[in-house]
Amino acid sequence: MPHASTSHEVLAVVFQVRQLDTGNPQLSALLWERAMEPQRGAWALPGGQLRDDEDMFTSVRRQLAEKVDLQEIAHLEQLAVFSDPGRVPHAVFGSRVIASTFLGLVPSPATPELPSDTRWHPVDALPPLAFDHQTMITNAHTRLVAKLSYTNVGFALAPRQFALSTLRDVYGAALGYQVDATNLQRVLVRRGVITPTGTTAKSGRSGGRPAALYRFTESRYRVTDEFAALRPPGVGA
Amino acid sequence: MPHASTSHEVLAVVFQVRQLDTGNPQLSALLWERAMEPQRGAWALPGGQLRDDEDMFTSVRRQLAEKVDLQEIAHLEQLAVFSDPGRVPHAVFGSRVIASTFLGLVPSPATPELPSDTRWHPVDALPPLAFDHQTMITNAHTRLVAKLSYTNVGFALAPRQFALSTLRDVYGAALGYQVDATNLQRVLVRRGVITPTGTTAKSGRSGGRPAALYRFTESRYRVTDEFAALRPPGVGA
DNA sequence: TCAAAAGTGTTCGTGTTACACCCATGG
């Protein structure tokens, strides 16, 4: 037997769209800096050991609570399991460690208090990451991009109420490319994902027509566009 | 501490489209019958304990090799993790058991030798299932249905060469509803998922035009229709 | 010549993009 046991950790890739100092919104991930060897100084995903009597969602929530306000996490879903026996040095951890990853989303204007070793990092300018955490973040981002297109997960990144231009920025940052506010509106309204609140925002510093405010119709995860092709007969075009 | 440790098992939902005696093809899952308590007589997914020095894919492959010929498994992917501390009675297993599930696909004409306790069961007429295995199968089926529509996973269920009517039956069984061979052809050819081989099949017992044979262009999993909406600018439609 | 199965052509609806144009506000 190479080592006595297998232990299990949960790790969360928590994303938020954040305004940089430069003013442009960027999809950012929550990371903490390792103060001890191995990989001292490298940045790591929040999470930790799964306890013997908790399920994984409970565990992620518990461990994230040490970093951010739980109220802020609007969506949490399972991603993949990383089980390479050599993914972390078991000499150090006393056993081989399996990691289950999760995707967590925090709505945009929130600015939770963070511990001193913890910080948000824009996903396209990440610091050196510990172990296989880079792969996990890439994985999570790919999943987020895909799901923005056929589900309503956007609700978990956007403010409660928002102008369409704001939503455009949120989607743009998360997807990594510009989206047209016009079409975004039509797609999401037709699908019933967003609804106008009736109210309008004040117009900005430099004038301009005041924006109508919208909100997400539902704040629970829902698939809105199930079939890319091969729909069952009689279900729309 | 309620129990001393956590152990980990891998379970595979292996699907194949199989001809029933009645002649009509049915999506079926590979199951074995428990000979011991608890849940004696209930049917279970193939799999078992993860060893301390193997990763999960290796483990699934190893454990499936006891049931079917490994050559036959054309696609294997991770599904979800089931981590409810009470999902199996830990009094019996000596610890709490976390399960990672996998989706395995076997191409259609293969008929691997099976151990005596193991059998294929049509998914819409499943026997009583052990523990939370029913949920796992439902989960796997949902995933398969979704992926047939926007990836080329079909290659892992279909024969190497096939007439379009055969493929229609395979897709129909897997999806759970009739699909039109005409449209199936157009969708898959346009996406470059299938290619005509140039050869044709002999026509059947009762006449009829001989069918052109096709094959899947690639035998590696690939996403063919990435965006349901919100494509990056300049990409089609 | 007829039935059976395969394959092709065509129409229609719809979702999505792209872009031009109109509207409302602040200075």
Add this chain to the structure above:
DNA sequence: CCATGGGTGTAACACGAACACTTTTGA
């Protein structure tokens, strides 16, 4: 009244569903 940003209208297009029609075989 003009710049700025928000919103609406509309055209083009690609995709897929549905279905009629033609082609090729066996009896």
